[in-house]
Amino acid sequence: MFYHLLYPLHTTFIGFNVFRYITFRSILAAITAFLIVILFGNWFIRTMKRRQIGQVIRDDGPETHMAKKGVPTMGGLLILSAIVGSSFLWARLDNAYVWLTMAITVFFGFIGALDDYRKVSKSSSAGLSARGKLVLQLVGALTIGLFIFNLPGFDGHLAFPFLKNFRPDLGWFYVVFAVLVIVGASNAVNLTDGLDGLATGPTVVSAAVYLVFSYIAGNIVIAEYLQVHYVAGSGELAVFCGAMVGGCLGFLWFNAYPAQVFMGDVGSLSLGGALGTIAIIIKQEILLAIVGGIFVMEALSVIMQVGYFKMTHGRRIFLMAPFHHHFEKKGWHESKVVVRFWIVSIILGFLAIATLKLR
DSSP: OHHHHHGGGGGTOGGGGGGGOHHHHHHHHHHHHHHHHHHHHHHHHHHHHHTTOBOOOOTTSOGGGGGGTTOBOOTHHHHHHHHHHHHHHHSOTTOHHHHHHHHHHHHHHHHHHHHHHHHHHHTSSOOSOHHHHHHHHHHHHHHHHHHHHTSTTOOOBOOBTTBTTOOOBOTTHHHHHHHHHHHHHHHHHHHHTTSTTTTHHHHHHHHHHHHHHHHHHTOHHHHHHHTOOOOTTGGGHHHHHHHHHHHHHHHHHHHSSSOSOOOHHHHHHHHHHHHHHHHHHTTOTTHHHHHTHHHHHHHHHHHHHHHHHHHTTSOOSSSSSSHHHHHHHTTOOHHHHHHHHHHHHHHHHHHHHHGGGOO
């Protein structure tokens, strides 16, 4: 909004020319989203407590998690409000990619809100059925995939980091691939959200990396120099990514151990869906498996555990899945697990950025 209101005034005062730059607006979007969460965080927590919207703990979870029972949840509503509000203020509102990403973020947040509400209202860790949640996610992701695929000039080739000359054309199968990326990312972040600050930290790193890649993908000169796929208009997604970074950092202020509030599915599903959508738009889908390696590891640990349990009639690979619970069962303190996972996530973020010069 500020771009449309203030940039036209640069002919009167040259200082307004700064609103033209994506870098400036991305930084201000991050700061704005951060301040929104910080300013409204305590009010939100008090409101959730007053309405008795508290965390429901799994019966089969680690014993130490019982202390978290009743801690306000659905904090993802705060993150969503900060991201969407900040993006609305600082992004160009004539950019289809920005609206598309905000739409899928809100829609996945709606799915998560339904799931959280059912858990709280029934005082049970079982929210929406797995099938019902998946169907809604597939509908949202398929809509986005079809929309992107039918955009003028869309390229269905798949880019691989480290392999600049290997770009297979998926054709219509790209829509299916897009659905898998978006739904997979959403559920992977959801599975990671099990300890105080665990999902928030890697999300900050992933959003920061995609801020860089969005800016590069939207700048034809830099994109050609670094041999990154150029997507006209995608640079504005850097502003959205900035809002994600700021919103999540603000939430981490309250979510760090011991957490005052949890993001709930409304936060984790929407953040994962947003990351998957951005990856699809800027043609850096495979990169998400690198920068979001923590999310991938958590999702794979669940798949492996369930598969092995069924095949061996009750035997387990890990002491408990998702993977972070395995380390808790081994005696690691929760904060140690979280910080070490953050460290791995930061290293993976550096590796993802390094792929820019390894093409």
